Amino acid sequence: MTPLPMDFAAEYNALLASVFSSAVAAKAWCATLAMVLALVQVTTAARIWGKLEGVIPLSGAAAARVHRWSGRLAVLATVPVVFHCITILGFQSTSPRVLVHSIVGSFIYGVLAAKLLAVKDHGFPGWLLPVAGGTMFAGLAVLWFTSSYWYFTEVRFGF
Amino acid sequence: MPTRRSRHTSRSETNTVQRRWITFSALLLGVSAGVAGVAALRPFAPSAPAAVDSSGGDVTAGADAFVTACAGCHGAAGSGGGVGPALAGTGPRTAAAVAGVIASGRGAMPPGLVSGADAANVAAYVALISDDGAAPTTSATTATAPATAPSAPTVPTNGGTATFAGRDLTTLTVALTNPAPRPWTVWLDGPAGRRRVAAIAAGADSVRIGAVAGGPSVIGRYDTVLIGADPTAPALRASLAADRARDLRALYADDPGADGGESVMQRAQGQVEVLHDHVRFLQLAERQRNQANVRFHCEHLVNISRGDPARDLDANGDPSNPGDGVGLIGTPDAYLPRIAVLSGGALDGPIAVVTDHARDVAEAGRRCATTTSVAAAAGPIAAITAADRAFDRAWGDIRTSATETLTLEASP
Numbered sequence: 094m095t096p097l098p099m100d101f102a103a104e105y106n107a108l109l110a111s112v113f114s115s116a117v118a119a120k121a122w123c124a125t126l127a128m129v130l131a132l133v134q135v136t137t138a139a140r141i142w143g144k145l146e147g148v149i150p151l152s153g154a155a156a157a158r159v160h161r162w163s164g165r166l167a168v169l170a171t172v173p174v175v176f177h178c179i180t181i182l183g184f185q186s187t188s189p190r191v192l193v194h195s196i197v198g199s200f201i202y203g204v205l206a207a208k209l210l211a212v213k214d215h216g217f218p219g220w221l222l223p224v225a226g227g228t229m230f231a232g233l234a235v236l237w238f239t240s241s242y243w244y245f246t247e248v249r250f251g252f
Numbered sequence: 253m254p255t256r257r258s259r260h261t262s263r264s265e266t267n268t269v270q271r272r273w274i275t276f277s278a279l280l281l282g283v284s285a286g287v288a289g290v291a292a293l294r295p296f297a298p299s300a301p302a303a304v305d306s307s308g309g310d311v312t313a314g315a316d317a318f319v320t321a322c323a324g325c326h327g328a329a330g331s332g333g334g335v336g337p338a339l340a341g342t343g344p345r346t347a348a349a350v351a352g353v354i355a356s357g358r359g360a361m362p363p364g365l366v367s368g369a370d371a372a373n374v375a376a377y378v379a380l381i382s383d384d385g386a387a388p389t390t391s392a393t394t395a396t397a398p399a400t401a402p403s404a405p406t407v408p409t410n411g412g413t414a415t416f417a418g419r420d421l422t423t424l425t426v427a428l429t430n431p432a433p434r435p436w437t438v439w440l441d442g443p444a445g446r447r448r449v450a451a452i453a454a455g456a457d458s459v460r461i462g463a464v465a466g467g468p469s470v471i472g473r474y475d476t477v478l479i480g481a482d483p484t485a486p487a488l489r490a491s492l493a494a495d496r497a498r499d500l501r502a503l504y505a506d507d508p509g510a511d512g513g514e515s516v517m518q519r520a521q522g523q524v525e526v527l528h529d530h531v532r533f534l535q536l537a538e539r540q541r542n543q544a545n546v547r548f549h550c551e552h553l554v555n556i557s558r559g560d561p562a563r564d565l566d567a568n569g570d571p572s573n574p575g576d577g578v579g580l581i582g583t584p585d586a587y588l589p590r591i592a593v594l595s596g597g598a599l600d601g602p603i604a605v606v607t608d609h610a611r612d613v614a615e616a617g618r619r620c621a622t623t624t625s626v627a628a629a630a631g632p633i634a635a636i637t638a639a640d641r642a643f644d645r646a647w648g649d650i651r652t653s654a655t656e657t658l659t660l661e662a663s664p
Contacts (some may be wrong), residue, residue: 101296102362110321112457179287181362183294185335199291203284207276215271245464246321246332 102181109173113252120174121241122252127174130167130239134160135230142223168205173204194239225252259267277332292537301563314377315455317370322378325361326655328459329435329451330340330381338382339436340451350382351375356433377454379434410455412660414477414490420469420517424449424480428488428660434518439483446483469515471497472505477658490658500656503594513563516594517651519576520587522648525558526575529614531640538626538633544568546620546629553617553636557610565621595654602649609643612636 106116112121140149140156149156178198186192206223211217311489318330324337334340354371355364366374412428426438431454438450438459450459475497480487492500502508507516530552537545547566553572555562564571579586588610592603615638618630 102357103364105296106362106365114320115324118320121324145592173522175287179291180294180296182286182335184291187335187337191335195291199288200280202287203282206283207280209425210276210279214272216268217276224525243334244324246460248328249319 105177105181109177116177117244118252119162120177121244123170123174124237124241127167127240128169128233130163131230131233133163134167134226137163138223162213171201190239190243194236196240197232197235201229201236204229204232232241265593276327282448294380304531309637314370314373314375315453317366317374318377319456321366321370322374329453329456330378339378345379345382347372347375347379350378373444381424381453392597395503404438410488410660411662412488413657413659414469415655415657417655418463419606420515421471421500421656422463422469423655424461424470424477425454426450426459426660427514428452431455431457434481436479436481436487437483439478439486440470440474441476441478441483442474447474448483456457465580467505468660471500471656477660478663479660480663486663488660489663490656490660492656499594499596503591516587519578520580521651522585522641523556523575523578523580527553527580527610528640528644529612530556530574531636534633534636538629541626543623543626543629546573547623549630550617550629550636554614554621556580557614557617559586565618581607581614592652597655599650602646602653605646606643606650607640609646612639613643 105246109119111123136145136149137151137156137160139145140151141153143153151159175198184195184199186195192245204225208229211221211225219250257608295375318326319328322336323334325334326332326336326339327336330339331505332340351371353361354366354375373662390630407635410428410432411431412426414471415427416424417423424438424440426560432452434527436452436454437448438452438461440447440449451459452459475492477488477490479487479489501515503516504591505515506513507519510519512517529551534546534549534553537549544566548568551565552572553561554565555571555573556575557580558575558583560577562571562573562577583589588603588607592600616632616635616639620629620636623629
């Protein structure tokens with residue numbers, strides 16, 4: 094595909110680096126925020142399904158509200174990361190870490206879309222939602238460990 | 253026999269379920285394929301060239317700018333591992349050539365990722381590390397290193413610390429008293445040979461290695477840290493004293509007094525797990541209202557904690573100990589006192605806490621083993637459960653809080 098005449102990549106990097114020290118640092122922190130929100134997702138989902146009642150001091154309805162909003166914010170936090178990853182960096186295989194990140198990253202929005210369908214359509218079997226949610230969380234965890242964690246431990250821990 | 257209407261309804265429901273799953277699968281695979289397709293096309297991949305800034309650069313400032321702007325893709329000190337290729341030691345490049353790549357971009361790297369003075373500084377730095385620490389290559393007509401660029405003779409002395417830490421001392425943190433005057437490498441040296449473990453960028457004064465690959469404890473394989481450009485003539489060196497290395501090897505890698513090449517810590521960990529298992533067996537016996545088993549498992553808790561000789565506390569005629577007989581507490585050869593000695597006092601705090609909890613388990617176990625009913629054992633069992641939980645937390649501290657700091661000194 095012929096790249097756009099405008100140097101969008103440089104502009105986008107500069108936009109991210111206007112807040113953080115670099116585009117990669119911005120992505121690392123956005124992914125970390127998404128990961129934290131994903132943890133909120135898992136715990137509130139457990140509460141909605143009647144687990145952790147003694148641990149999470151929320152009613153089922155309140156847990157459902159927190160679940161919905163943490164999910165929206167988590168997806169929002171991934172948008173600048175995903176946009177940079179797929180439109181500028183693209184699918185890469187320069188190391189096992191990068192390859193795993195690319196493969197799992199390709200599926201994560203697909204899993205998200207399928208999970209949202211399962212949320213809206215009550216005709217699916219009951220086990221599907223926790224399995225889809227668990228898969229989503231596991232995928233995000235893999236993506237975080239192969240990117241943000243690597244960056245923070247191997248390159249630089251800072252904004 | 254189903255009627256025509258019920259057969260029709262059943263077929264309709266089957267179709268609905270099939271459609272639902274087809275939609276689900278199509279969404280999952282379609283969106284994933286779409287994302288992968290866009291990623292393969294990279295519609296916003298950088299392409300536009302920009303003006304080349306080929307003014308002179310400062311390698312120290314370039315090292316800082318590199319960490320911020322470049323290391324995310326090219327790895328720390330250009331060592332690779334990210335989306336971008338490794339740069340360190342990949343062959344000489346002129347600063348001008350590097351500046352040209354920075355300005356025009358290459359592959360996934362957009363043009364002008366760093367600009368102005370930063371670009372020239374990074375170019376000088378990359379030129380330096382690409383030639384594996386040689387003086388920066390420059391071109392008289394394009395890029396030149398300024399007179400202020402640091403070089404080895406300007407920092408005549410350096411020192412610092414090398415600290416092993418983490419579970420079983422598997423991590424290493426190097427902290428220098430002065431920034432490295434040029435790209436340096438960190439090697440570990442010892443019975444297992446020599447291993448390059450990290451690079452320190454010129455101008456950087458610390459590096460942390462998350463886990464040294466190749467085995468459970470780095471201390472078991474290496475006892476010397478070498479830092480510099482050449483391991484045979486390192487700038488800095490730190491070594492464990494022979495007796496200290498021997499103690500730490502026994503503690504974390506291989507206890508010469510044990511069969512099978514296990515460390516003291518590994519063997520102690522095994523006994524801690526046996527103890528936890530028997531606390532669970534005891535709780536099960538209590539739920540099953542099995543008085544004989546309650547007394548039996550309480551006897552085991554005492555004997556696991558205190559070691560041989562096994563005591564017949566439940567008076568069933570069979571003094572038994574499911575542990576290895578060494579014991580966690582009670583004698584100088586028991587695991588916790590031995591860990592205290594081998595760690596040289598570094599773990600005294602958490603060991604004191606764990607010893608108290610082990611003593612609580614053994615004491616409550618002794619009371620519980622002689623009770624005459626399950627109800628009478630409830631109090632000691634609750635005490636055992638609480639002490640076991642506290643024991644577990646404090647034992648985790650022992651496994652993770654060890655540190656061993658060596659002083660780095662100029663190598664003779």
